[in-house]
Amino acid sequence: MTESSRPCPPDWEIFCQVVDNFGDIGVCWRLARSLVTDHGLSVRLWVDDWHAFARLCPALTGHVGRVFVDGVELCPWHEPFPAVEPASVVVEAFGCALPALHLEAMANRPVAPVWINLEYLSAESWVTGCHGLGSPHPQLPLVRHFFFPGFEAKTGGLLREAGLLAERDRFRQRGGRETWLGEHGFDALAADTLIVSMFAYEQPALADLISAWAGGEHPVLLLVPEGRVLADVARAFACPALEAGSRLRMGKVELAVLPFTDQASYDRLLWSCDLNFVRGEDSFVRAQWAARPFVWHIYPQQDNAHFDKLEAFLARYCSGLDTAAASAVAGFWRAWNGRGGLAPAWSALRAVLPAIDAHAGVWCSGLSAQTDLASNLRQFCNHILDPRE
Ligand code: TRH
Secondary structure, three states, X not given: OOHHHOXXXXXXXXXXXXXXXOHXXXXXXXXXXXXXXXXXXXXXXXXXXXXXXXXXXXXXXXXXOOEEEOOEEXXXXXXXXXXXXXXXXXXXXXXXXXXXXHHHHHHXXXXXXXXXXXXXXXXXXXXXXXXXXXXXXXXXOOEEXXXXXXXXXXXOOOOOOOOHHHHHHHHHHOOHHHHHHHHOOOOOOOOOOEEEEEOOOOOOOXXXXXXXXXXXXXXXXXXXXXXXXXXXXXXXXXXXXXXXXXXXXXXXXXXXEXXXXXXXXXXXXXXXXXXXXXXOOHHHHHHHHHXXXXXXXXXXXXXXXXXXXXXHHHHHHHOOOOHHHHHHHHHHHHHHXXXXXXXXXXXXXXXXXXXXHHHHHHHHHHHHOOOOHHHHHHHHHHHHHOOOO
């Protein structure tokens, strides 16, 4: 990639390392598209792991170099990093460390670019005190600003594309769930079937939950996208291995393994289910926009630090529920994250699912009253570039 192939820098650029899961690139890809589609900006997204990114963005398959997808300029991030002119706003996602050459190029611009470190999402209260803080670079005339997503007005908010909730509502009004089920070969389900999606990390105790479902009163359709939980699903069904397309039945549970899809199709899966198991950061947020009951498998951290994040979110999410429903949600979420037995926690949760379903809609409406993350970030950067804005 030469500088001459790119005469002008874009308005914004985002740097992302994929790490070992899809969350970081999932967030960056969504943010980049929202900045282009909802805000009319030109955006370049640098990604280190092209192959992993192609799982979320199938249009990338077969391309080895720079390519535009959905209006976003996608560039492979390799070393040595090319000498390119930086954008006016440079987003370093999740502390991924910008290339030294690029930092120098940023410092050499007549007006220093706005340098943003996009942080991980947390519901903890300390986030409001840290959101927006700046930290000067020790040598270069640059300031890195820490931008925190979050659940209240004094944070950066949550990613929510402009037309997302209207699209979800249209999907539901037009029988999208029935169409989705029909297209996937599930058109003869009993009316009381609980349709469940499960995107999760390893879950050693899963067999206990599957047995409870298998011997339960109501049928369960379990839809599992390919991923880390699949080996535990296979063990629970006493099956040597599973892959996309596998279908099995055990008692009242029907299992289908789904291929990993692009993000829009994953949203439609979430919109079609009665209960969504989600993980990490981005699917966790999308389940909230689906406005259905969900269970969060939080990304495990050293020293169990993730439990503070889990409890902080539970405290917010459960505050509008009655005591029985709040305790059932908290009990099941803790068990799903390794603290408690899944089978008893399930029977408590099952009993209050209708209340949680109603609450999920109220929760989603409350969150959607906040400004979304891309809009907040744009406003924050505009203000640094021109404090009169
Ligand atoms: O992949 P994750 O576990 O990501 C995690 C977290 O983001 C965590 O904070 C981070 O530290 C760690 O990675 C490294 O889960 P998450 O965040 O839900 O990301 C998954 C992405 O994959 C999300 O954008 C939804 C998307 N997805 C699809 O596009 N298609 C699919 O079929 C599925 C199942 C998911």
